[in-house]
Each structure stands twice: as C-alpha cells, then as structure tokens.
Amino acid sequence: MLIKILKNFIQNLFIKIGYRISKINTSGKKFNLYKYKNYTDYKKTQITFNKKKINHVWADKNTLNLITYILKKKLKKAPKKGICHGSRNGFEQKFFKKKFKNLWIIGTDISETAKNFENSITWDFHKTKSIWNNNFDFVYSNSLDQSYDPKKALKTWLSQLKVGGLIFLEMSNQDNPNNSSKMDPFGVEMEFFPYLLARWFGNQFSLEIFNSNKGKNKNYTEVHIFVIKKLG
DSSP: OHHHHHHHHHHHHHHHTTOOOOOOOOSOOSEEEOOOSSHHHHHHHHHHHHHHTTTOOOOOHHHHHHHHHHHHHHSSSOOSEEEEETOTTTHHHHHHHHHSTTOEEEEEESSGGGGGSTTEEEOOTTSOOGGGTTOEEEEEESOGGGOSOHHHHHHHHHHHEEEEEEEEEEEEGGGSGGGOOSSSOEEEOTTTHHHHHHHHHTTSEEEEEEEEOSSGGGGTSOEEEEEEEEOO
C-alpha cells in the first residue's frame, strides 16, 4: 500500500511538469494474448474481476465528450442506436443517453451483475446476436484488452454497425504486451495496432486516431481513441 501511494505521488509530480511514468514493454512483442485453459476459465475470470471493480469507472467525461463531438461531426444525423461493450456499471450508456435526446442505447457485460444497471444486459461481446446485425450507428468500448480473441470481438462489432457507422475503441499505453494478463488478456503496442487492424480486416474499414489530452490523469496514462468506420 505504501509503495502504491509513493508511486502515485511521484507520478503526480511528473504529470505537473508534462511527463509521466509508465510500465514499458520489455518483451519485444508487438502484441500478446494470454491463453486461458478454456472458455469457462475466461468467463469465470472476467466475472470475478468485474465484481471486484464494479464501482470503478475507466471511461471519463473528457473522453466521452470528445467521442460525442466526433459523432456529431462524422455522422450526417444524430445517432439513433448505440451499444457499449464491457460497460460494467453502465456509466457510458448513461452519458451518451444524456448527450443525444432520442438515442436508444444498451450496454453489455459478461457478468450477471449487468442486470442491476439501467439499459444493461448480460452478454459476451464476442458473440453475435442476429437482431443486432447492421443495426447500430456506433459501438463504444474500452474493454478490448479484456478479449480472449480481439479479432473475433471486432468482427462481431463491425457486423453490428450500419454502413458508415463508427466503432470507438478507447485504449491506452497501459494496454501493451507487457501488461497482458489473466485479467486483461490482450496487449498491443499502440503504434502497431493500426497495422494489426489492417491485417485482420483489409479494406472493410477506415481509421482515424485521436488522443484525449485530459483526462486520464486519474489513471496516469495517455488515452488513444481509435475510430473505425464501416465501409460499404
């Protein structure tokens, strides 16, 4: 506990002068994926950590305000339907609901605790749901690092978008291969991630990258927003 307090104190000092301390990737890998024993092991692990962190919110207003701005700028009309994957306690969908008056939005989480929060359902975001296909104007998630198969997850999310719809992936430098773990199985270097997306999906999408300049001071890390547009 004392070490954590000291680390946070030092981190705050560096942030005040424009620097930060972060755990670097020493593995040499561009991306890494933790291997579970089986799907049951994955699901049990994610539910356990969900319950431990049920009151913790990674998303913050500064980043979500930036995403709101991008939605207004990129879409011809205000979004009518949205979905947030890995939304835990529902903070994200509540935020977007306030920003867009007529928005219908839901959040998903693999844990049964989702039922305790408004506009949330228990669902594994890797899995398809036929009524969701080609149905949403945007998808938001800061939980791709919790995927056992990020290519499968993103393929599912792309299928949920209408043509011209947008996926917003909130990621940070903490999501690097060195931090790949049982809790957060997927780690990737931020500079390499666009190349990985191109390898997986070819010409099915266009990509823009934004940095949230704010915001994540409470988590001591730089935030990257990958905006994936579904092409026809």
